[in-house]
Amino acid sequence: QVVAMPYENATMIGCTDDDYYGDLDNVTATHDEVEYLLQAIERVFPPIRRARIMRVMAGVRPTLYQWKPYEDDLSREYEIYDHKELHGVDGLLSAAGGKLAMYRLMSEHATDAVCRKLGVQAGCRTHIEPLPGGEEAVDEDAVAAEYGAPGYVVRRLAYRHGARCRRVLDMIRENPALGTLVCRCEPVTEAEIRYAIRHEMARTLDDLRRRTRTGSGPCQGARCNFQAAAILADELNLPPERALAMSAEFLQQRWKGKAPVLNGDSLAQEELNQAIYNLAGNYPEVAP
Missing domain, CATH: 1.10.8 (Helicase, Ruva Protein; domain 3)
Structure with missing residues (x-):
């Protein structure tokens, strides 16, 4: 299964699954993987090869161990391991498996495990508290008019910083050279x-x-x-x-x-x- 996802000024296409046994600090995509993705996208977007490919990204997913399944059939589930129970090593927990799309849930469960070890009782709030700058909606047209800034600049600032985009625009107001x-x-x-x-x-x-x-x-x-x-x-x-x-x-x-x-x-x-x-x-x- 291949996905094409618009992201900022580009479209991300992916992904591939293959065993990796090399240096974890020097991971890169191969020409074969690039060709595989191009052939897949060609079926729905024939002119894809005329588009400019800016770069590739690659990473290693630490999937849970399974015997015999092909790479793309491996489970994307995750586990939180307490190494005191597994190996007699106290004070060490690790998370394995999962994928980026479930990072918040993995983090919540990992933090819950740490809290249990430390005897801390506190409710999780990351699913209800906004990220910095997300406390309020941004009226991009109004902000652009207020600061006299180009609309495309305000849109990008609001996308990246949310309501905090005004802090950046205040710097430009104080020093237009910025x-x-x-x-x-x-x-x-x-x-x-x-x-x-x-x-x-x-x-x-x-x-x-x-x-x-x-x-x-x-x-x-x-x-x-x-x-x-x-x-x-x-x-x-x-x-x-x-x-x-x-x-x-x-x-x-x-x-x-x-x-x-x-x-x-x-x-x-x-x-x-x-x-x-x-x-x-x-x-x-x-x-x-």
Whole structure:
């Protein structure tokens, strides 16, 4: 079963299931997996191969042990293990199985198990309390008119920050220069990047990508990572050498996601981009 899910400025297609025995810190999709997904989507959307594939994502699902079933037939259920009962090791619990879609329920059951071990009696509230910024609905048109901001910027801020989008817009109101777009693919303003650093514990370019999607668009950070690294260095008082190292590390991680989908002219263009960055940043190496 293959799913196509619209997400922000792109569509996510997936997924595949295969046994994995390699390094858990270096997981990537294969060309065969990419081809499998393309063939599946072609049945309902024939022009898919003319679309630009930005990158792939891969991860390892710790499914519960079963003997003989094929990978895609393995159960997606989960278990919370108390290692005192299993191995005589007190104070250690672990969760295995499950998948991202049931993360909140898994977390609730894991926390319940910890509370029982500690003798804590408290009701779960995560299913009724809103996430930060979700306390109230955002009238995007009214906010755009109030701040004189482009509608597409407000929509993206409201999607990511909810009612807290006003905090970012207040920064731009106080200093209009912070309204400059750093990542044009998404788009992400300088104010949002500085807000993520100051209030959301962003300490690396990958943190910024997760908080704001900086570097997640079609260019995969090729146009924005230098500027984003400079802002990080300014906010955290980092030396220039550290900012350059962070930039090189970020491009290396982006390359891992792009490599399985590159071929022909797109591969040649990417190799040219990597060479340009090697020279501009004086990097010893950006991609293998």
